[in-house]
Amino acid sequence: MKKCGRRELPELLEFLSSYNRIALVCHPNADPDCIGSSYAIRSALRARSPSVAVSILVPDGINAASSKLLEYLDFEFASSMDGDCELAVLVDMPSLDQLPEVKELMILKKIPYAIVDHHTAEPRSLEGAVYSKLLATSSTCEIVYRSIPKKYLNRRATQALLTGLIYDSRRFLIQPNSSISAAMKMIHRGADFALALEMLLNEQDISERIARLKGVARVRLYRARDWIFATSNIGAFEASVARSLTDLGADLALVASGEDSTSRITGRLNERFQRSTSLNLASCVMHPLVDRFSGSGGGHPSAASAKVSALPEEAIAAALSLISERLGLSPGELKEISTRG
Numbered sequence: 001m002k003k004c005g006r007r008e009l010p011e012l013l014e015f016l017s018s019y020n021r022i023a024l025v026c027h028p029n030a031d032p033d034c035i036g037s038s039y040a041i042r043s044a045l046r047a048r049s050p051s052v053a054v055s056i057l058v059p060d061g062i063n064a065a066s067s068k069l070l071e072y073l074d075f076e077f078a079s080s081m082d083g084d085c086e087l088a089v090l091v092d093m094p095s096l097d098q099l100p101e102v103k104e105l106m107i108l109k110k111i112p113y114a115i116v117d118h119h120t121a122e123p124r125s126l127e128g129a130v131y132s133k134l135l136a137t138s139s140t141c142e143i144v145y146r147s148i149p150k151k152y153l154n155r156r157a158t159q160a161l162l163t164g165l166i167y168d169s170r171r172f173l174i175q176p177n178s179s180i181s182a183a184m185k186m187i188h189r190g191a192d193f194a195l196a197l198e199m200l201l202n203e204q205d206i207s208e209r210i211a212r213l214k215g216v217a218r219v220r221l222y223r224a225r226d227w228i229f230a231t232s233n234i235g236a237f238e239a240s241v242a243r244s245l246t247d248l249g250a251d252l253a254l255v256a257s258g259e260d261s262t263s264r265i266t267g268r269l270n271e272r273f274q275r276s277t278s279l280n281l282a283s284c285v286m287h288p289l290v291d292r293f294s295g296s297g298g299g300h301p302s303a304a305s306a307k308v309s310a311l312p313e314e315a316i317a318a319a320l321s322l323i324s325e326r327l328g329l330s331p332g333e334l335k336e337i338s339t340r341g
């Protein structure tokens with residue numbers, strides 16, 4: 001596994017235990033990977049160093065997929081940061097750009113931060129971190145599992161990690177060898193695979209199902225060589241729509257939503273396309289879009305998003321041209337496929 005961290009630092013728990021008050025900060029729409037990782041870090045740290053006060057901060061809501069896991073963990077969390085916090089740990093996110101209020105408070109109170117994450121690193125944010133644990137795994141839960149001495153991991157925390165790992169590896173489709181072997185170890189330590197799957201089963205909300213179907217109905221298709229690209233626009237659930245389009249057969253999906261002159265754009269690649277082209281949606285598409293239109297964004301090579309000051313159609317057109325350029329397509333090689341007839 002490639003190590004992306006820039007320096008060798010002490011063990012995660014050893015480092016954290018040098019502070020008295022820590023907040024583990026979850027990303028907006030905290031998913032089971034983020035929740036599972038935060039829960040396990042807190043639980044292990046409490047076991048190792050009971051005098052450290054550690055809270056979990058969920059400043060901008062949780063993802064629907066996390067609700068059963070939260071119920072199981074009987075999870076109490078804070079929604080705003082205490083000013084007397086001595087260290088913030090960014091869990092499952094590369095920077096604080098998506099949490100401007102938390103970022104502002106941390107700058108004001110000069111609160112240092114650490115990063116535990118598996119997304120494409122954001123150099124400026126990484127530079128400012130006092131500690132980082134970054135690995136290119138399919139989930140942050142896998143990083144946390146590898147980083148924590150097992151004597152501090154109880155069964156519930158291991159269950160939380162397995163659930164997050166299954167979720168973020170897309171049920172072992174991403175980096176299967178490494179994610180399956182980590183999951184096996186968790187199962188040997190008492191985690192229950194069936195329970196994890198059950199916690200991830202969630203009835204899709206009717207508005208999400210409508211969004212997916214509308215997104216598919218509004219699709220525009222393009223072909224270049226043997227690749228199919230799909231674009232669409234929708235008012236919400238862009239990630240869910242993009243995932244539906246790649247599930248239906250698109251190699252690449254871009255879905256945008258707009259409000260006034262700001263858009264959110266989300267991209268997904270299927271694994272085969274990602275492997276054969278090495279296209280990185282975070283560094284080759286979302287970061288350049290942010291540079292061009294201003295805003296914030298990032299993610300993984302095969303799943304990334306950005307919020308930019310542009311109309312949805314502008315953002316999609318710019319993303320398509322960045323992708324064409326990156327793939328070395330000649331002008332005219334990307335052709336729109338008619339969806340009428």
Ligand SMILES: [Mn+2]
Binds near residue numbers: 092138139
């Ligand atoms: Mn994750």
